[in-house]
Amino acid sequence: MYPIQPVQKRYAWGSHSRLQSMFHLPTGAVPDSDGVASETLAEMWFSAHPQSPSFVEMDDGSYQKLTQVIQKDPLAMVGEKNSQIFGPVLPYLFKVISARIPLSLQVHPLDFEARAGFNRENAAGVPLHAPDRSFKDTLAKNEMVVALEPFTASVGFAPISTQLQILRVVDHPVAQRMVSALLARTFRPGLPPEEFSAADRMMPVSSLAWPDSRRRVFRAFYTAITAEPTDRDNITPALLDADRRLGSRKVHASIVNALQAAQAFPGDPSVLCLLMMNAVCLEEGESVYIPAGTPHAYIQGTAAEIMTNSDNVLRAGMTPKHKDIASLLHSLNCQPSSPIDPSSSMIATLAMQNMVTYRPHITEYMLVYGHVEADSTAWPLMGKIAHRYGDLVQRLGPRRLLMPQSGPRILLCTEGSIVVRSCNHQVILQQGEAVFIPSAEGQVDIVSTQQTEQHSFHMSDHGSFLLASTPV
Template sequence: MTVELLHNAVRPYAWGSRTAIAEMLGREVPAPHPEAELWMGAHPGDPSRVVGRDGSVRSLLELLAEDPDGQLGARCADRWGGRLPFLLKVLAADEPLSLQAHPSAEQAALGFATEDAAGVPVDSPVRNYKDPSAKPELICALTEFHALSGFREPERSVALLRALDAPDFAPYTELLAAQPDPDGLRALFTTLITLPQTALDVLLPQVLDACVVHVKEHGEFDLECRTVLELGEAYPGDAGVLAALLLNRLVLQPGEAMFLPAGNLHAYLHGTGIEILANSDNVLRCGLTPKHVDVPELMRVLDFTCGDMPLLRGEETAPGLWTYRTPCPEFELSRVEVTPGAEVRLDHGGPQILFCARGRVALTSAGGAPLVLERGRSVWLPAVDPAVVASSDVSAQLFRATPGVE
């Protein structure tokens, strides 16, 4: 068995937690700085390092370049040009992330080519497309996880806006009420995020005051109003605060997941989760950020399909193995629940990354010595490995990342 431990990079974004990742990795708490994401994979920006049983340490990128067929399997290597198609993360948010969406494969390819032809450097702060790839995502909650995602049913948004009854917002409310469908949402959303700052400076305080009243009166939209108030405090004068009024406000419980396809407008607000995504950096931002916002390009990417966001709880595809199904060929995420005395077989025709989220797990295969995986640690299993069996003397939880099923 060539299963090997991974050393993974921690990304210190300002919205991160000073406790969640540090505690998971067994380090001193609180950490000196916010820690937002633990990256597991072969992203060029921060590839994992593979620790051999002989103590050697090598970049996973180097291993893939040297032996793509053995590490990825011939089919995966051919399909993705020798690249690992997914990136696995632990994401820990103490503050809201930017309101954003990701392009489809076709949109990314066109956008990347267009910016290349225009001579925009790939590392430019005004560049939208860092690569020609799509970036679908799935987030699975480890703790209670709060998010905005997808456009709410227009009738419910009209009810929320009328409940607030902010005087100068009434014309915008009636714009949606007159056309409560995706086209009406597009019209209202476009109007809100292109308002001049002078108009925002009048409108936003009225909306925030109305949210305060609604919360004090224990109104129907208490959670939505509290969220808008938090965003308004964190991002004063930002049009994204108004855009958030049109989105579904979600609370995921541990084990629940949410799939974010191309064009889905979303923002993670608070909590810790396991995120798996296509190995891409393409982000179109809408607001709640000081970074570049390209409204025309955002509008080209956004999907205004509206309705409740479905939550995934995983399908038990084998004893102890729950799989979160998505249409993505780049990735598939599974949750592995290992009970004392039981064994869970983890077999796949391609590469796997296993991450231990709770307890500790012994990983064994035919003829190999067991490797004990502690909480917060991860391993790389190349395609040439035989099936691995997970067992434990305590209640333990793994997450498994693999390429998707085509």
């Protein structure tokens, strides 16, 4: 097991104190990777991404990039199975993020779009770290978020009827044009409504097989993200009035998300896209999975985030950063659908007394959120989960879930202190500390410091942790 140092990412939307407190870092202005002083800390990466690798402390006390450590001995570090499938790389990127204000409205590219975009920008000579570069690698990015505290977001498109219910009462010209787009049907293939022909020219080739409902969603989304920004904020008053007129709890969360975005980005019509999307309000331990192509915007809160090992982001609005609307629209999934909870379908088998496992149906990663106590008392979070899923967990009872015994693992202590034990090593982690566990380390156990024979008087008798790994 090797201590691993997270890579700090200081973006404008980050926290002034939340991550600083968790990782015991100083507050105030700190230079970012470009030497620009910033008071906000947005993300902590535990990473083997080529552009931002973490450093691990080796047995001799030296520090090496995790990418290099894996490439030197891939069988020991990531295991034979993962080496055969993914090559000598860590197949996931694990982060802790904290959003003080909304992030950009964005989409992650599909796999073939990522490959084409990466090669296209390379051929054009765009440097990898250039601010106007969209594709940092060739991978699609499918990501999952697990809330560590209340966390809000907008994810995927809501039913068209819900979109229309909200947009119809928003007294703003862009919103009313979006309504027209959602109502304008295509009666003959290849002959779109004339007023939305520009939107149709931006549709991908696959749109030839789309049902008309997806074309209408595409046109409405396009209308908002291509509308000209204004110098004054006339969107916030329209949203406040719509919220009063609707008076519905069902749509209130969507309007609140748009209001927060409008206040952070005054005059940006793209915030109206959030009225087309599902509002997601997560409590601690709840999760959402976001496949590539799904439009989303994180609004506020702190969460663990795990994704395929990619840094590809295509932005449409709500940002001062580079926007690549053409590439985004080519990957955009316009199918209205409910947000995906990666824990719900298997909650009876994936919930134990003090541990929840989140495993979307992909091969790159899974995540465990757990808790240990010296007296083995139940974790309060589990009571919330049992309440959410009714009596299903209680009826079936706790089932044994083995911790991943192989593959590359990253273990982070998020609260208190924990002890990590394998056949060969024992490591004590306190809040904000993490280790990289190679595949060759084999099975590990995680217990409280008070359950070991050797512990310091200042150690906590409880601890919470996040364990990122490839699927068992």
